[in-house]
Amino acid sequence: MTAKLIDGKALAAKIRADMKVKVAQLEAEHGYRPGLAVVLVGENPASQVYVRNKIKACEEAGIRSIEKRLPESTSEEDLLNLVRSLNEDPSVDGILVQLPLPKHISDLKVIDTISPDKDVDGFHVNSAGRLLVGRPGFRPCTPAGIAEMLDSIGFDCSGKRAVVVGRSNIVGKPMALMLLERNATVTIAHSRTKDLPAVCREADLLVVAVGRAKLVTADYVKEGAVVIDVGMDRDENGKLCGDVNTESVLEKASYVTPVPGGVGPMTIAMLLTNTVSAALGKFGKSLN
Numbered sequence: 041m042t043a044k045l046i047d048g049k050a051l052a053a054k055i056r057a058d059m060k061v062k063v064a065q066l067e068a069e070h071g072y073r074p075g076l077a078v079v080l081v082g083e084n085p086a087s088q089v090y091v092r093n094k095i096k097a098c099e100e101a102g103i104r105s106i107e108k109r110l111p112e113s114t115s116e117e118d119l120l121n122l123v124r125s126l127n128e129d130p131s132v133d134g135i136l137v138q139l140p141l142p143k144h145i146s147d148l149k150v151i152d153t154i155s156p157d158k159d160v161d162g163f164h165v166n167s168a169g170r171l172l173v174g175r176p177g178f179r180p181c182t183p184a185g186i187a188e189m190l191d192s193i194g195f196d197c198s199g200k201r202a203v204v205v206g207r208s209n210i211v212g213k214p215m216a217l218m219l220l221e222r223n224a225t226v227t228i229a230h231s232r233t234k235d236l237p238a239v240c241r242e243a244d245l246l247v248v249a250v251g252r253a254k255l256v257t258a259d260y261v262k263e264g265a266v267v268i269d270v271g272m273d274r275d276e277n278g279k280l281c282g283d284v285n286t287e288s289v290l291e292k293a294s295y296v297t298p299v300p301g302g303v304g305p306m307t308i309a310m311l312l313t314n315t316v317s318a319a320l321g322k323f324g325k326s327l328n
């Protein structure tokens with residue numbers, strides 16, 4: 041089989057256009073525009089790129105972005121106080137604190153301080169708990185974007201074998217829960233998994249979120265499987281690539297997501313979706 045690529049960039053553009061319409065409706069009906077606060081501490085070059093992309097996407101959709109850039113030397117208490125002031129600010133619907141944070145700042149304390157109503161990343165323990173027990177709430181953007189990609193190709197998870205490689209709180213674990221919610225039979229693999237290729241070959245749906253350039257080759261893939269590549273890695277020449285060796289996997293899979301142009305743009309589209317949803321909530325409304 042020769043796989044098709046899932047065009048995350050195009051799907052993300054469509055979702056962003058839908059959000060632009062929702063934002064315009066909200067403004068027409070209530071004279072209100074959603075606002076997203078984006079907090080960046082320090083000068084991590086990858087973080088700068090991501091934050092710039094997020095702000096650009098917001099502006100194109102008519103969402104106000106409130107950009108807060110702080111020096112690397114910022115104290116934890118100063119960052120917590122900034123988050124508290126954003127919690128209190130009625131013009132801020134969503135708060136995103138870009139990770140990773142400098143070593144002297146606890147990610148956990150910062151995320152815990154974000155108001156659950158404004159947790160558009162879906163990283164707060166309140167959002168995580170809601171996903172766990174199947175209650176509505178903000179879903180983490182990367183797995184939510186992957187779910188949209190699966191819908192776009194008409195992939196029905198029910199009864200399928202899904203393998204998620206990686207168990208982070210922001211990608212692997214919430215992805216596994218969302219696939220379970222969609223009635224897949226889910227396996228979570230990680231660095232202690234024995235014979236990872238054999239585990240992965242069981243999968244009708246393989247989601248790879250590991251952070252190891254081109255780890256997954258055709259040898260990990262069942263004929264006809266759908267392969268989702270979350271990785272944002274650099275190859276031996278310093279070029280952006282994913283956790284999947286796309287060229288190798290193309291001959292076996294039915295669908296593969298490219299890097300760049302796959303899951304990354306969908307993550308940003310879902311951030312906008314969560315932000316619009318937070319703003320609609322203020323007026324007793326919801327998406328759809």
Ligand SMILES: NC(=O)C1=CN([C@@H]2O[C@H](COP(=O)(O)OP(=O)(O)OC[C@H]3O[C@@H](n4cnc5c(N)ncnc54)[C@H](OP(=O)(O)O)[C@@H]3O)[C@@H](O)[C@H]2O)C=CC1
Pocket residue numbers: 182205206207208209210211212229230231232233236249250251252270271272273303304305307
């Ligand atoms: N496209 C997007 O929007 C996003 C992309 N990313 C990218 O996705 C990747 C994963 O991110 P994140 O979840 O934050 O990563 P983490 O580093 O938090 O977690 C990596 C996971 O992979 C597991 N792992 C590491 N090495 C192996 C291996 N050789 N075999 C099997 N499992 C392994 C680890 O296992 P263990 O738990 O045992 O240590 C861990 O569970 C990164 O490349 C990141 O840049 C992340 C977020 C968004």
Ligand SMILES: Nc1nc(=O)c2c([nH]1)NC[C@@H]1CN(c3ccc(C(=O)N[C@@H](CCC(=O)O)C(=O)O)cc3)C=[N+]21
Pocket residue numbers: 089090093136137138139140161181272280299300301302303304305307308
């Ligand atoms: N609080 C917080 N929330 C996040 O959602 C968050 C975070 N911190 N820290 C880092 C990770 C990573 N992440 C990406 C988002 C978009 C692309 C993306 O748009 N990638 C482009 C390429 C970008 C490039 O050229 O480097 C693509 O895949 O096509 C990548 C990675 C969000 N993260």
Ligand SMILES: [Mg+2]
Pocket residue numbers: 141142143144145146147
């Ligand atoms: Mg830290």
